[in-house]
Amino acid sequence: MFGLIGHLTSLNHAQSVAKELGYPEYADQGLDFWCSAPPQIVDTITVTSVTGQKIEGRYVESCFLPEMLANRRIKAATRKILNAMAHAQKHGINITALGGFSSIIFENFKLEQFQQVRNIKLEFERFTTGNTHTAYIICRQVEEASKQLGIELQNATVAVCGATGDIGSAVCRWLDTKTEVQDLLLIARNQERLQKLQAQLGRGKIIGMEDAFPQADIIVWVASMPKGMEINPKNLKKPCLMIDGGYPKNLATKIQHPDIHILKGGIVEHSLDIDWKIMKIVNMEVPARQLFACFAESMLLEFEKLHTNFSWGRNQITVEKMEQIGRVSVKHGFRPLLVG
Incomplete structure (x- = not known):
């Protein structure tokens, strides 16, 4: 049982x-x-x-x-x-x-x-x-949903918010070894953990959210959203795929734009x-x-x-x-x- x-x-x-x-x-x-x-x-x-x-x-x-x-x-x-x-x-x-x-x-x-x-x-x-299953499903969502939207991973920049967490770091490892994603942006609060993850991957750019979002074709959100935080759709690429792996899943209520596609992450x-x-x-x-x-x-x-x-x-x-x-x-x- x-x-x-x-x-x-x-x-x-x-x-x-x-x-x-x-x-x-x-x-x-x-x-x-x-x-x-x-x-x-x-x-x-x-x-x-x-x-x-x-x-x-x-x-x-x-x-x-x-x-x-x-x-x-x-x-x-x-x-x-x-x-x-x-x-x-x-x-x-x-x-x-x-x-x-x-x-x-x-x-x-x-x-x-x-x-x-x-x-x-x-x-x-x-x-x-x-x-482990959540991280796997999010990675498959990145791979499959990007195809649906015509985003080619080999030319794409993927930002991972919460990159040093259990799920976030696993997503980064998968994207690094199992896909041909062009650029990987690493976002998290703890700079020491970010540097350790970057060293383990041998790639990835440590960057803040404000600088990362305008560059990202795909944003994987696996962190808690800071209270009062707002995301301006004008600052995002078009098209942009956002995978909301947080709980509760509330990105769709905060961002509404026809070229920004928000997917509930970690759902099967x-x-x-x-x-x-x-x-x-x-x-x-x-x-x-x-x-x-x-x-x-x-x-x-x-x-x-x-x-x-x-x-x-x-x-x-x-x-x-x-x-x-x-x-x-x-x-x-x-x-x-x-x-x-």
């Missing part, structure tokens, strides 16, 4: 869908209540591979909300993730993906040091961040309907078929009986592992979301 640990996008979102989740008493509660609310299994899932194989899974709502980080409720946020992991393990789930902020919180706050959660000793091999489509309700609750456009690639990674590992933390630790994703999960993804009927 596979598991998915997720969370809702805001307090307002959580209040609005509490009834659908089966907890109407949560609907009128504020942030303090959600800080203390325990994790809950709110969905039972059945997935069928194109090979005919069927698997079952559970969706664990962590009750984490992004406002907890914004309001410095760090202890509440970290407790949410650890409790959700313990809840999944207690229910015998073999491999569970940490979705959304779950994996970021786990890594940034070094939660591996807190292995004991009450009477449960966490077995980390039961958990994966799902980042399954060939067959999935029996679940959670993707409707998180407002996926085609909830029976579309899902986050990180969630799909746990499904793929369950299909293959690879009950191991396939994606774990910062910047450990190799091109070889991306190729491995990519082959399994195709085998079971998943494909990257492309431009409509």
Whole structure:
């Protein structure tokens, strides 16, 4: 059995869908209540591979909300993730993906040091961040969507915002070794990590966003968007492909121009309907078929009986592992979301 640990996008979102989740008493509660609310299994899932194989899974709502980080409720946020992991393990789930902020919180706050959660000793091999599959899908989106738009990679400049993160660095490695992309622009806050990544790649230009965007044919966004940040379409190339790999995905609400094509990054489509309700609750456009690639990674590992933390630790994703999960993804009927 596979598991998915997720969370809702805001307090307002959580209040609005509490009834659908089966907890109407949560609907009128504020942030303090959600800080203390325990994790809950709110969905039972059945997935069928194109090979005919069927698997079952559970969706664990962590009750984490992004406002907890914004309001410095760090202890509440970290407790949410650890409790959700313990809840999944207690229910015998073999491999569970940490979705959304779950994996970021786990890594940034070094939660591996807190292995004991009450009477449960966490077995980390039961958990994966799902980042390898997410990075693979984003790279395939770059390759396929650029063809759709007539952008030739061998003549293209690709900017990666969040280049030093787990997914961003993996995308850079793939673009460096698996494509003939002409120029690679590396954007991140930490200059030391940027220089280290540039040295590892043996290429790439370290640059700020304001200077990078007018040069980029393709922008891969895998970082959190700074509060209040605005992107002026006049400063972007036309055509420009923007792949929004953040969560929540909000670039499309900020930039509207006929020659700027914004694609929801890290989203896969399954060939067959999935029996679940959670993707409707998180407002996926085609909830029976579309899902986050990180969630799909746990499904793929369950299909293959690879009950191991396939994606774990910062910047450990190799091109070889991306190729491995990519082959399994195709085998079971998943494909990257492309431009409509």
